Amino acid sequence: MIKKSILLLAMMGIFISSCSVSKSARDQRNLLSGTWNLDNVHYENNSGNFKSVIFNDAEDICFEDSEWFFRDNNSTGRYTIRQGTLCQGGDRFFRWSVVEPSQNYSSQLQFKFIDDKRKDISGGYGYRLNIVSLTPQNMTLKSNVSVNGQPVTIVYEFSKK
Template sequence: MRKSLFIVLALALVASSCSVSKAAREQRNLISGTWNLDNARYENSSEALEAILFSDANILCFEGSNWFFRDNNSTGRYTLKQGSLCEGGDRYIRWSVQEPAAGGSQMQFKFIDADNKDISGGYGYRLNIAELGPANMVLKTPSSVNGQRVTVVLEFSKESENK
């Protein structure tokens, strides 16, 4: 009897430690949908810097990109437009919302293929959620560009669901 009770308590502890907080669930629900990346810029720098974001493309390629987040299976994609500096097309991701011990919330993602299989070797990216509302989202992440410490700022607007 004691052994069964111990197993049930251990399973309950494991299940509760893996659960997502109410705040993280609410943020996931707000993020779910289609977003346009209106502005990609740097804080802490007045220079015209050029950096490769997410080991993928020049920061300029991300402006005007389209992002889709599906919260029921944590998958999504972003689509870059083809240009002289940019290789256009879809990049598939698996994403989640995390609440680090230091406070705040972060969106993290890693690259997957069209069959939802990890192609990044477990490596991913974390962005601080600076603002999140029904129609706008601002994500920030510290970075180093040409040896200069900057903060990358990504400003999104949500597409209307009635399109």
């Protein structure tokens, strides 16, 4: 009986420690928390003009000047696109987290779409953006995509409201 109790306590300790978030990820979550304006979307690593649908939602131009809100206490957020001739305006809700850096990438912001009742509407599918820089005033995120088999990097530049 004592051996089972010790084993159970050890397993609980491993489980709890595996669920903890590093200080770096916690600091980034705290910096992300709040309202941001997406000031600019542009492309790197390839020449030419690009027009793309971002996050399987709207054209890149629709995201410029969109408002993003991150709530760190329950890992939910939203972005709001303004209504326009090319843009279906409104709020899009998401659940987000910061993924710890690894050998292959820096820290990443990951999110998936949810409805206004916080239920997953993306079928578990989500997005990851590399956190290139994050300060109390500015944030730059990048995502790597492929266009006709050629790598292109989408750059998202935010400012804190």
